[in-house]
């Protein structure tokens with residue numbers, strides 16, 4: 001089985017379409033979206049509709065939640081907040097109902113945990129060792145039998161592992177693929193489709209194969225100028241257009 005894992009689309013329909021075009025040619029059975037369909041960029045409606053049309057399995061992101069209830073955007077930085085208020089005005093009630101229906105977590109095939117930030121909270125981060133350790137502990141308690149989880153939110157590709165002794169470490173991603181060890185637990189982030197932040201502008205996602213368990217990181221070029229022009233036409237903050245090009 002081949003599963004495409006995408007995350008943090010953030011209303012960037014150019015990036016989403018480029019990723020979906022590549023996925024279509026790749027014998028993929030299922031597409032999973034780890035949240036933050038909206039926010040930052042200028043095509044929230046189009047991204048929600050594409051995800052609905054393609055029946056992409058989706059998880060609730062912190063921006064999705066804030067678009068349906070603005071009080072959740074109060075902790076956002078000012079640029080994210082301004083874009084979120086604009087998104088909330090642009091989306092119809094139908095789009096918001098869809099976002100509101102999304103769950104914080106899902107378990108795929110009883111084996112793979114999906115969430116946005118951390119399992120209990122789409123605003124939580126896994127950036128540091130102690131945060132990864134906490135989520136591994138959560139999995140051991142709440143989802144026994146699940147060794148592998150996929151998450152988003154940081155917009156950074158990442159793989160954390162926990163070995164049989166309980167030692168947690170960050171895996172150096174050197175190539176574009178990684179074979180998972182059946183004895184270890186993993187937390188895996190595919191990076192962001194619509195606002196990558198790893199100093200490269202291409203849309204990032206991954207393909208997961210379950211037999212043997214392997215992840216393949218992918219980067220896809222898209223029409224970044226078109227996405228930038230739409231941000232400017234919508235009078236969203238200029239930095240949101242600039243950062244797309246530099247991957248910040």
Ligand SMILES: [Fe+2]
Nearest residue numbers: 008036153154
């Ligand atoms: Fe995000």
